[in-house]
Amino acid sequence: MNPPKIGLTLSGGGSRAIAFHLGCLRALHDRGILDKVAVLSGVSGGSVIAALYAYSDEPFEAFACRVEEVLSRGMMWGIARETFLSFELPKIVVAVTLAGTAAFLAQILRLLGWLLSLVKLQPRWLGAIAERILDFAPRFASRTTAFERHLVRRYFGDRRMDAVARRGLTVVINAAELRTETAFRYGSVESGCWRFGRLTERPRVATAVAASAAFPAFLPALDHYLTFTKNGVEKKHRAIITDGGVYDNLGVSCMLPGRSSEFSTNAFPVDFIIACDAGQGMPSGARRPVFWMSRMLATVLTIHRRTQTMTQNLLHRMVANGEIQGFLMPYLGQRDSALPVRPADLVSRDQVADYPTNFNPMSKMNIHKLSKRGEQLTRCLVNTYAPEL
Numbered sequence: 001m002n003p004p005k006i007g008l009t010l011s012g013g014g015s016r017a018i019a020f021h022l023g024c025l026r027a028l029h030d031r032g033i034l035d036k037v038a039v040l041s042g043v044s045g046g047s048v049i050a051a052l053y054a055y056s057d058e059p060f061e062a063f064a065c066r067v068e069e070v071l072s073r074g075m076m077w078g079i080a081r082e083t084f085l086s087f088e089l090p091k092i093v094v095a096v097t098l099a100g101t102a103a104f105l106a107q108i109l110r111l112l113g114w115l116l117s118l119v120k121l122q123p124r125w126l127g128a129i130a131e132r133i134l135d136f137a138p139r140f141a142s143r144t145t146a147f148e149r150h151l152v153r154r155y156f157g158d159r160r161m162d163a164v165a166r167r168g169l170t171v172v173i174n175a176a177e178l179r180t181e182t183a184f185r186y187g188s189v190e191s192g193c194w195r196f197g198r199l200t201e202r203p204r205v206a207t208a209v210a211a212s213a214a215f216p217a218f219l220p221a222l223d224h225y226l227t228f229t230k231n232g233v234e235k236k237h238r239a240i241i242t243d244g245g246v247y248d249n250l251g252v253s254c255m256l257p258g259r260s261s262e263f264s265t266n267a268f269p270v271d272f273i274i275a276c277d278a279g280q281g282m283p284s285g286a287r288r289p290v291f292w293m294s295r296m297l298a299t300v301l302t303i304h305r306r307t308q309t310m311t312q313n314l315l316h317r318m319v320a321n322g323e324i325q326g327f328l329m330p331y332l333g334q335r336d337s338a339l340p341v342r343p344a345d346l347v348s349r350d351q352v353a354d355y356p357t358n359f360n361p362m363s364k365m366n367i368h369k370l371s372k373r374g375e376q377l378t379r380c381l382v383n384t385y386a387p388e389l
Contacts, residue, residue, distance in 0.1 A: 007255040007270035012044030012245035013278035014357030023374025041251035043244040047212035057165040074361035078150035091141035102137035106130040142220040151206035173208040174244030197230025273327040281333020347373040
């Protein structure tokens with residue numbers, strides 16, 4: 001029997017995800033599985049470590065040291081530096097001013113159209129003009145473009161998505177497009193979304209990672225015009241691209257069987273899926289989401305949790321139906337009591353599950369705990385359920 005084609009996904013979750021996934025990758029490397037991975041899919045924080053791994057051919061230990069350095073330094077200062085100590089801040093001010101003015105004028109026109117409708121007039125041209133005004137002023141600069149500049153300066157330079165350094169590896173960086181409410185995938189083979197088509201130009205790795213990690217309410221969506229090709233026709237579309245976790249926080253959708261490249265970008269079905277999930281697991285119920293921000297965050301987390309549960313159920317059904325050979329899910333929020341084998345020195349769920357998902361500097365102790373839990377869970381699952389890998 002031919003060895004299975006392995007797909008590896010690294011979920012969202014900010015710095016917590018990066019540290020947890022580092023441990024997962026270490027366990028897979030030590031077992032000789034990491035070099036067998038055919039498709040690597042990253043989301044948000046997972047896209048950061050996926051790109052750091054895929055676009056460098058350094059030995060694993062050197063890669064691990066670099067990731068730990070990234071976590072120790074954090075990225076918030078880098079984003080602030082590019083925002084306030086470069087020419088990005090004046091551009092952000094101009095972009096916000098233009099976008100705000102356009103939004104205000106569009107609202108005035110819509111209000112005028114509504115008032116005219118009260119007297120049985122239907123001036124549809126007002127709505128068309130309002131949309132044109134909004135499209136005139138995309139938010140071309142923001143904290144997310146500053147994040148992109150930081151990634152260019154510090155980690156990826158001008159490297160493009162097709163310049164993968166690991167031989168035989170296909171890479172997908174997952175984001176979401178808000179105008180069409182669909183997945184937007186940057187890939188080493190192709191990039192785009194099914195509604196607009198495929199990008200004619202090869203995007204930068206830094207752009208893909210910044211878009212994938214642009215968590216709503218904290219980092220604005222990337223908002224720019226891009227040129228796509230669909231059905232042989234080339235056309236520009238305004239794309240508003242945000243965090244990949246909005247659509248698929250696990251990043252498995254690109255590798256599920258049954259997807260057609262005719263209708264979807266980056267369709268790479270695999271035989272065996274290793275889905276590393278840095279989610280917190282079942283909440284304790286101690287939160288009190290009373291105010292606006294806490295309610296919105298709790299709403300997003302609830303949607304994420306429900307979507308991931310559905311994905312887990314889908315993977316189980318696919319295994320039962322023979323559509324894939326199997327899957328493993330090292331899950332940070334896994335209940336310790338449900339592990340098939342519990343290591344004597346297990347880093348417990350309670351020690352790490354509540355670590356925040358921001359990109360602030362992380363202490364060596366927290367890096368150690370999060371990465372060790374990822375390593376322990378991955379080793380446990382491989383040894384128990386897939387020793388043949």
